Amino acid sequence: MDDTHSRLGREFFEKSGEKLSRALIGQILVRLSDGKRLAGRIVETEAYLGLVDKAAHSFKGKTARCAAMFKEPGTAYVYNIYGIYCCMNISSQGDGCAVLLRALEPVEGINEMAMFRWPKPKPRFKVKDLCNGPSKLCQSLSLSKVNFDQHDLVSDENLWLEKGGVVPDSMVVQTKRVNIDKAEEWSSKPLRFYVLHNEFVSVRDKEAERQMEGAGM
DNA sequence: AGTACGATTGGCT
DNA sequence: GCCAATCGTACTT
Numbered sequence: 001m002d003d004t005h006s007r008l009g010r011e012f013f014e015k016s017g018e019k020l021s022r023a024l025i026g027q028i029l030v031r032l033s034d035g036k037r038l039a040g041r042i043v044e045t046e047a048y049l050g051l052v053d054k055a056a057h058s059f060k061g062k063t064a065r066c067a068a069m070f071k072e073p074g075t076a077y078v079y080n081i082y083g084i085y086c087c088m089n090i091s092s093q094g095d096g097c098a099v100l101l102r103a104l105e106p107v108e109g110i111n112e113m114a115m116f117r118w119p120k121p122k123p124r125f126k127v128k129d130l131c132n133g134p135s136k137l138c139q140s141l142s143l144s145k146v147n148f149d150q151h152d153l154v155s156d157e158n159l160w161l162e163k164g165g166v167v168p169d170s171m172v173v174q175t176k177r178v179n180i181d182k183a184e185e186w187s188s189k190p191l192r193f194y195v196l197h198n199e200f201v202s203v204r205d206k207e208a209e210r211q212m213e214g215a216g217m
Numbered sequence: 218a219g220t221a222c223g224a225t226t227g228g229c230t
Numbered sequence: 231g232c233c234a235a236t237c238g239t240a241c242t243t
Contacts, residue, residue, distance in 0.1 A: 046224070055224070065239060083236030085225055100224055135225050145238090179224060 008161040010154050013073035013090065017097035020073070020090070021047035022174075022193050024099055026167035028107065031141040032158045036112055038141050040104025040131050041164055044194040044201045046177045048089070050096025055180045058096030068150045069098045076159065078138070078149040085135035088143050090153060090161075102178070102192070104131035105200040106140070113140035133202045170217045171196045175208040 008027065015023060024042050031038045048056035050069065057066040057079070068077035069091055077089040077098050089098040106113055106127055113130050114122070117140045131137035138144065143159070153160050174190045194201045196209060 048224075057224075060240095063240070079224085080238055081223060082225055083223095083238070087224060089224085102224085133225070177224075 003163055004165060005162045008154075008163060010072070010074055012161070013154070014093050015073070017047040017049050017092040017094055017099060018191065020092040021045045021099045021191065022172065024090070024101070024161075025172055025193050025195060026164040028162040028164045029101065029104060029141070030108075030160055030162055031143065033109075033112065033142055036109055038109035038113055039162075040106050040108075040137065040141070042101060042103075043105050043198045044101075044103035045192070046100040046102055047092075047191040048098050048100065049191070050094055055177065056096065056098075058098075062096070066096070069096045071150065072152065074152060074154045076148045076151045076153055076156075078143055078145045078147070080145050081135065086138045086144055087134040088138055088148070100134055101137060102134045103194070103200055103202045104137045104140075105198065106130050116140055116142045128199050132200050136202075167195060173205060173208050173212060175205040178203050 013020060024045050027042050029040050029042055050056055050058045053059055058069045062070050065079055066077065068075050071091055073091055073093050075091040077091055078086055080086050087100060089100045091098045110127060114125055117130055117136065118125065130140045148159055151159060173194050173196050175192050176188050176190055177192045196212065
């Protein structure tokens with residue numbers, strides 16, 4: 001039986017941050033906006049591991065901003081950054097652990113996404129520029145802290161995940177996270193996952209890809 | 218009340 | 231590759 005596109009329940013999110021980060025690759029994020037489905041296939045994620053992870057917002061414990069990272073697995077953590085952008089995460093099992101969504105391959109509602117992403121209409125836009133970055137995907141799906149922070153993706157009426165096709169390990173690159181300047185040893189931990197050769201990924205790691213091919217994958 | 222800064226992006230060199 | 235934009239958040243005084 002093909003249960004592709006069935007909604008993912010609590011049990012799916014009840015994994016460690018690292019496992020959830022990998023498991024989210026290939027799943028579909030659906031945002032219902034004004035009755036329209038905007039959807040994208042998750043192609044890039046990063047895990048943040050809470051109290052032991054110097055690069056995580058939750059490293060020093062729970063604050064007003066990162067409270068969602070401490071809630072039930074499957075809770076959305078949406079925060080503001082640089083005054084003008086926001087990023088979306090999904091909490092996992094583990095205190096203060098969550099997975100940042102870094103890129104989506106748009107699959108439904110592309111024109112609606114473009115209207116959110118470029119309020120001044122762009123006559124000629126590229127689909128790959130809609131969601132190839134954590135803040136770009138929030139713009140395209142109209143996700144903000146006000147709208148969705150702390151919402152439960154298992155029960156929310158306007159934002160949820162659906163089962164996508166299986167992405168085999170041979171197609172998933174695992175490498176270090178993007179823009180983790182400080183945090184020394186944590187900057188090199190392979191907590192980022194993305195679909196090999198996928199044009200919707202935000203940042204590719206040529207070295208990691210080369211090593212994968214060398215390993216016969 | 219004041220301050221320093223960021224899990225980014227887009228424009229320019 | 232470099233850098234400014236822009237403001238909520240966490241933390242200090």
